[in-house]
Amino acid sequence: MGATYSVGEVNHLYTFFVQWSPNMYGMEAKGRSFIVLDKGRLDMMEGLLSKPVHKKWEIITVRERKWQQSLCSSEGEESEEPEEPLPELTDQSELLDEFHLQELATHLPARTQGYPWRLAYSTIVHGTSLKTMYRNLAHLDSPVLLVIKDMDNQVFGAFASHPFRVSNCCYGTGETFLYSFSPNLKVFRWTGENSYFVRGHRDSLQMGAGGGHFGLWLDSNLCRGSSFQCNTFHNQPLSSKHDFTIQDLEVWTFQLSDG
Known part of the structure; x- marks a missing residue:
């Protein structure tokens, strides 16, 4: 008894296991013809294929983050990033607030x-x-x-x-x-x-x-x-x-x- 997967699904699974088990499924696995999976790992694979994962996180650059914050500010939303601290003055200024x-x-x-x-x-x-x-x-x-x-x-x-x-x-x-x-x-x-x-x-x-x-x-x-x-x-x-x-x-x- 087995399951049939399309080429796209196999590629998706391969990418998943390379990310999470690089030592087993990375460069060293290229020369192998078969990969033996236990029942628990097979169930996990079928779950990934049947139910798309909805991420609540994403990886973005600092520049992208600042751009998003500027958009939020322009729409009237407060930025989550704290303001830069004020310079330290060793004496009191009568002109600068x-x-x-x-x-x-x-x-x-x-x-x-x-x-x-x-x-x-x-x-x-x-x-x-x-x-x-x-x-x-x-x-x-x-x-x-x-x-x-x-x-x-x-x-x-x-x-x-x-x-x-x-x-x-x-x-x-x-x-x-x-x-x-x-x-x-x-x-x-x-x-x-x-x-x-x-x-x-x-x-x-x-x-x-x-x-x-x-x-x-x-x-x-x-x-x-x-x-x-x-x-x-x-x-x-x-x-x-x-x-x-x-x-x-x-x-x-x-x-x-x-x-």
Whole structure:
């Protein structure tokens, strides 16, 4: 007494046993003409053929999972994946709230991720002086995040790959970018058209240039500034006005080491 199976069914069974018993039915079994099955295994085979298996699971890639989550979010469903933790601040910020921190952290270079943020300069704490800011950053060897709030309560600024300093020429790398919350975060990255990232003068700080304008310019007292579209970043004006008055300003650095 025996059972008759089609070629497709035999292939399905062979695949099943290769997956679950590779040592017995894998490469070593190719040269064999017969496979002896006990009654229990034969019943299992017949059950698989007569009743299709409905899986409650599937194997997908991380990219596919994120794509599914984005679809769910667009349809108003909450994502199951938890949000990234907020950066750790060793000092209190008067300008950045949780929304600002969450948004900015996702755009920072990988080499700064996971490191505490330390307040290196603040107009509230240290006074309004570009000279004092240069002095506070002189000992640093890490990127810095510039945060400005103008008199219209708009928050904007820049990430610089190197700390601000007085220089005879422009410095920095393509990691440098400008940003503005207006009210949602907009990030303006390097276009590759020039390398006018940062230049520090004793009486001003300049970021981005080209086309006759600076992307961001601050005066020696850190009281006034201006922002225009420039070739370095192709940015929109960071403030609602080209020429703005600074309410408060902070510079944050990243503790990349214990030193």
